[in-house]
Amino acid sequence: MKPFMDDNFLLNNQTAIDLYHSFAKDMPIIDYHCHLSPQEIYENKSFRNLTDVWLSGDHYKWRALRSNGVEEQLITGDAPDRNKFDAWAATVPVTLGNPLYHWSHLELKRFFGIDELINLKNAGVIWEKVNTLLAGGGYGARDLITRSRVKVICTTDDPADSLEYHIKLKEDAGFDTMVLPSFRPDKGLEINRATFRPWIDRLGEAVGQPIASYGELLSALEARIRFFDSIGCRVSDHALDYVPYAAATEEEAAAIFAKALQGAEVSHLEEQQYKTWTLLFLGRQYNKLGWAMQLHINASRNNNSRMFARLGPDTGYDSINDSQVAYPLTRLLDALETENALPKTILYSLDPVNYPILATVMGSFQGGGVAGKMQLGSAWWFNDTKDGMLVQMNTLANIGLLSRFVGMLTDSRSFLSYTRHEYFRRLLCDMLGDWVEKGEAPHDRELLGTMVQDICYHNAQRYFGFRQQDRRKA
Numbered sequence: 001m002k003p004f005m006d007d008n009f010l011l012n013n014q015t016a017i018d019l020y021h022s023f024a025k026d027m028p029i030i031d032y033h034c035h036l037s038p039q040e041i042y043e044n045k046s047f048r049n050l051t052d053v054w055l056s057g058d059h060y061k062w063r064a065l066r067s068n069g070v071e072e073q074l075i076t077g078d079a080p081d082r083n084k085f086d087a088w089a090a091t092v093p094v095t096l097g098n099p100l101y102h103w104s105h106l107e108l109k110r111f112f113g114i115d116e117l118i119n120l121k122n123a124g125v126i127w128e129k130v131n132t133l134l135a136g137g138g139y140g141a142r143d144l145i146t147r148s149r150v151k152v153i154c155t156t157d158d159p160a161d162s163l164e165y166h167i168k169l170k171e172d173a174g175f176d177t178m179v180l181p182s183f184r185p186d187k188g189l190e191i192n193r194a195t196f197r198p199w200i201d202r203l204g205e206a207v208g209q210p211i212a213s214y215g216e217l218l219s220a221l222e223a224r225i226r227f228f229d230s231i232g233c234r235v236s237d238h239a240l241d242y243v244p245y246a247a248a249t250e251e252e253a254a255a256i257f258a259k260a261l262q263g264a265e266v267s268h269l270e271e272q273q274y275k276t277w278t279l280l281f282l283g284r285q286y287n288k289l290g291w292a293m294q295l296h297i298n299a300s301r302n303n304n305s306r307m308f309a310r311l312g313p314d315t316g317y318d319s320i321n322d323s324q325v326a327y328p329l330t331r332l333l334d335a336l337e338t339e340n341a342l343p344k345t346i347l348y349s350l351d352p353v354n355y356p357i358l359a360t361v362m363g364s365f366q367g368g369g370v371a372g373k374m375q376l377g378s379a380w381w382f383n384d385t386k387d388g389m390l391v392q393m394n395t396l397a398n399i400g401l402l403s404r405f406v407g408m409l410t411d412s413r414s415f416l417s418y419t420r421h422e423y424f425r426r427l428l429c430d431m432l433g434d435w436v437e438k439g440e441a442p443h444d445r446e447l448l449g450t451m452v453q454d455i456c457y458h459n460a461q462r463y464f465g466f467r468q469q470d471r472r473k474a
């Protein structure tokens with residue numbers, strides 16, 4: 001019987017073991033999509049205890065706790081930190097089979113050297129050991145990033161954000177990791193949500209003039225894109241809970257914008273027309289600057305209205321949506337391609353049924369002399385599991401070029417989530433090793449090692465083109 005989570009965890013043959021330890025293990029990390037706070041990074045936030053560093057903000061764990069019948073007071077409520085930790089320690093054993101079981105043990109093992117199984121019996125020992133380390137210093141936000149060999153972090157930022165802490169980090173010679181913004185203008189696309197009009201006002205403040213027309217909105221977005229680019233932004237990001245496509249003219253989009261600004265009802269068709277024109281405008285801007293455009297498709301967000309009103313978004317009440325993707329997505333991408341204005345694009349779907357669709361749609365728009373211009377996004381959210389990662393990689397291998405994949409990301413709000421990269425790298429090496437052991441791939445260490453290191457790091461480094469001048473000023 002193989003020991004639980006030993007050095008060859010998830011590596012089931014000698015080739016896999018060799019590939020992981022010789023090529024993947026020590027590669028640095030580019031985390032090109034996450035939700036970490038740039039302020040907490042700049043301030044090197046220290047954590048008062050294990051609950052603070054491990055449970056706050058991690059809605060993956062919150063969902064498991066709720067599924068285990070734990071009261072909300074012990075999850076997001078005002079219960080004491082130790083009680084919250086005990087509730088999680090009691091829950092971990094029943095997460096067996098969920099990646100949370102692996103991730104939780106990996107996180108404590110890698111960052112704090114904890115080898116005990118996480119359960120209520122060991123909770124006290126774990127609590128004391130980790131808190132002693134946290135209290136001793138060297139476990140602030142920056143320290144956790146540095147320990148994980150993270151070279152680049154792309155946070156998720158609103159166009160109206162000041163990027164104050166990205167600017168401060170850029171000028172901070174004491175921190176090697178590049179912390180760059182991502183341009184995420186969801187609130188400017190969601191014309192039918194209550195957040196739209198307040199956001200228009202906020203964007204107007206950010207550009208120094210009120211926005212009273214669609215033309216002024218587009219000018220403001222362009223100005224913010226150039227500001228983000230000046231701070232080192234290389235990535236945009238869109239949550240498309242459905243893929244909009246409805247042919248529209250700028251005049252039609254402008255009339256719809258005017259209706260929304262006056263508080264009039266905008267139909268679903270008009271919403272799609274507005275989103276289509278605005279996305280095409282933004283895609284042209286991204287393309288001009290060489291940015292990558294991320295499309296996060298088919299999430300169903302904030303399903304539980306009562307808990308959304310109480311806790312807000314990203315608190316564990318989301319699910320997979322199953323809207324039709326193929327037609328609107330091909331039309332949207334083709335509209336940009338027709339103008340030779342399609343940017344590098346990463347397509348994610350929360351619905352894994354969409355993976356073959358996305359992988360084949362990608363193949364219709366590769367080119368421009370850019371290897372892997374169109375990417376099948378890493379297994380996202382409910383799919384960043386062992387099975388989900390393998391399905392995503394096999395789909396890409398079967399239909400596209402796995403060797404050109406820009407690899408894993410954490411997509412997290414927790415500073416302990418970098419072990420997801422290790423998890424992914426182990427699965428990648430085991431999959432390649434299995435091909436070799438079955439004679440389906442040559443035992444060519446140079447070929448395989450290059451493929452592994454490209455997927456772990458070099459592909460992302462080349463694809464996103466993070467600029468050296470965006471490092472902090474000496």
Ligand SMILES: O=C(O)[C@@H](O)[C@H](O)[C@H](O)C(=O)CO
Pocket residue numbers: 035239296314315381410411412413
């Ligand atoms: O970027 C998104 O829309 C999602 O990743 C969202 O932030 C979600 O809460 C998440 O973090 C899933 O990992």
